[in-house]
Amino acid sequence: MTTAILSALIDEQRHLLDRLEAPQRVAHAGRGFVTGRLHGHTLVLALSRIGKVAAATTAAALIERFGVSRIVFTGVAGGLGAGVRVGDIVVASELLQHDLDASPLFPRHEVPLYGRARFPTDADLSGRLAEAARQTLAQADGWLDAGLRARYGLATPALHHGLIVSGDRFVATGAESRALQAELPEALAVEMEGAAVAQVCFDYGVPFAALRTVSDRADDAAHTDFPAFVRDVASHYSDAVLGAWLRMLPNS
Ligand code: ADE
Numbered sequence: 012m013t014t015a016i017l018s019a020l021i022d023e024q025r026h027l028l029d030r031l032e033a034p035q036r037v038a039h040a041g042r043g044f045v046t047g048r049l050h051g052h053t054l055v056l057a058l059s060r061i062g063k064v065a066a067a068t069t070a071a072a073l074i075e076r077f078g079v080s081r082i083v084f085t086g087v088a089g090g091l092g093a094g095v096r097v098g099d100i101v102v103a104s105e106l107l108q109h110d111l112d113a114s115p116l117f118p119r120h121e122v123p124l125y126g127r128a129r130f131p132t133d134a135d136l137s138g139r140l141a142e143a144a145r146q147t148l149a150q151a152d153g154w155l156d157a158g159l160r161a162r163y164g165l166a167t168p169a170l171h172h173g174l175i176v177s178g179d180r181f182v183a184t185g186a187e188s189r190a191l192q193a194e195l196p197e198a199l200a201v202e203m204e205g206a207a208v209a210q211v212c213f214d215y216g217v218p219f220a221a222l223r224t225v226s227d228r229a230d231d232a233a234h235t236d237f238p239a240f241v242r243d244v245a246s247h248y249s250d251a252v253l254g255a256w257l258r259m260l261p262n263s
Contacts, residue, residue, distance in 0.1 A: 012263035013046075015055045015079040016253060017069060019204055022241045023086045026250035028056055040072045050254060051262035055079055059204050062179050063108065066204035070211040080263075081136060083256070084208055084221040085249040087241055088175065088200035089182050089229030091192050096225060097240075098155075098165035100148065100248060101199045102141045103175040103221040105129040106206035109191060109198070110178035122210065129174070130209035133218035137172075140220045143255035144170050147248065154247055163240060173199045175223060177206035182229040191229070201229050224248045 018024040028034070031047035031054065038044075045056045055077045059066035073079045090096060107129045112119050120128035148168050155165065176198045182188055191201060205221045212219035224245040227233035 013053045013055055013077060013079045014257070014263065015057060015073040015077065015082040017057050017059050017066075017073070017082055017084045017208065018086045018249070019059050019061050019066070020086070020241060021058060022238070022246050024056055024249055025242075025246050027253060030250070031056065039076050040068060042069060042072065044073075044077065046077070050257040052257050052260065053263060059208070062203050063177060063207035067207040067211050070208045074211070074215050074217055079217065081133070081218040081220075082208060082212055083136065083140065083219070083253065084205055085253055086202065086204070086223055087226035087245045088202040088223035089188070089227050089233055090199070090225040091176070091188060091201050091229055092171065092173075092199040094169070095171055095199050096166055096169070097163060097227060098168045098244065099171060099225045100144045100168065100252070101171045101173070101175060101223045101225060102137055102144055103132050103205060103223070104137060104173050105131045106209040106221065107174065107176050107195070108178060108206045109176040109195060109201065110180065125210075130206060130213050132209065132220050136218050136220035139259050140222055140252070140256050141170065141172050143259060144222065144252045146255050147251040154251070155244070159243060163236070163244060165244075171199050173197060175200050175202065175205050175221060177202055177204060179203060181233070183231065183233040185230040188229040200225060222249075222252060
């Protein structure tokens with residue numbers, strides 16, 4: 012059984028890559044994939060690049076070319092829900108494309124011919140991912156030092172579990188963020204890939220889970236220090252949470 016760990020950007024999985032045992036690089040579909048072993052599991056680490064189409068291509072390649080039996084996405088997102096703050100973790104229970112609109116032919120957000128707008132994640136994988144995130148946050152004092160907390164204005168990080176929305180836009184104005192919150196009041200966070208990967212996994216019947224560290228509030232300050240946050244904070248969350256998650260799963 013092979014598990015895929017997918018991220019948009021290299022920095023979101025840098026530490027996992029550093030730890031991978033017996034890494035083998037494979038070029039396919041214009042992308043780099045790295046296979047190897049970690050915490051008793053056979054893995055493929057892959058970069059989706061940014062946006063829904065790039066993520067869907069990568070997910071399909073993981074399934075068709077590498078035969079993966081489950082996919083987990085780890086990366087960053089903009090916080091939308093009230094109380095979803097920078098430094099928090101969101102584990103997706105379901106995902107939706109916020110920019111999909113084939114109305115009046117189909118209801119707003121519904122994926123045409125699927126009869127649904129929301130794609131659920133796998134309950135078992137997501138439950139364990141949430142548990143791994145809970146354990147990691149309980150020990151956050153060990154690695155989230157005062158300097159990092161001050162630099163990024165991090166409070167005590169919290170865990171959220173619910174709807175994540177995806178679209179081909181980096182949401183970086185208060186107006187757009189408020190519009191999304193009004194249209195989709197349940198949405199906890201916004202990013203650019205997850206719902207596309209969820210749809211591909213739905214098509215193939217491959218279990219999927221997704222974890223996002225909140226890097227910004229999807230408002231006018233969203234671009235501030237984004238790459239630095241991914242490097243300094245989110246990469247450590249991915250490493251710690253996915254490490255704990257892999258150790259929880261039966262060896263594969
Ligand atoms: N990923 C991280 N922050 C984001 C934002 N504000 N909009 C879309 N994707 C994001």
